[in-house]
Amino acid sequence: MSTNKLLYNECIRIYKVESAFIDSLNESGLIHIDYQDEDKYIDYEELPKLEQFMRWYYDMDINIEGIEALNYLLDKVKALQEEIMQLRNELRFYKSL
Template structure:
């Protein structure tokens, strides 16, 4: 096994989710699933987000489509926050002149 990925079956066992849940996340592009012959893997880079998706699904009973919408909204909020921070910094610069 590559050091940068975990077996798909291990993810199912560890996170106690159904295959269909992981497959749906993969189909929507929310996590990357990779194949090597007959073996499937989840990239380690994806585990933090996968854990978040599993919590949303289990704790708040949010379906995969809701997870997708919520994820994209959070990405947008982070982007807007970064833009606000940049504009604040620029404004401070011009005020200091």
């Protein structure tokens, strides 16, 4: 993880989200909150995921369990796409022999 972190309270202020929403994402393992001394931080690398989850939750009215399911399925699709690309490359290699 990078050393660039956003203070938890600043994240709530900037994105105008409820702290309970971010805490729920953290509890379900969808994002990670760093605890240093008395402060909480969210890594900058987590922000694109947070923004996506916010759109699903607030704009599409998808609950945390639904976000977990969608995130799992999207990760699975990405992994399968990578596997397909690898297999296509191998097939091209063997066809060229």
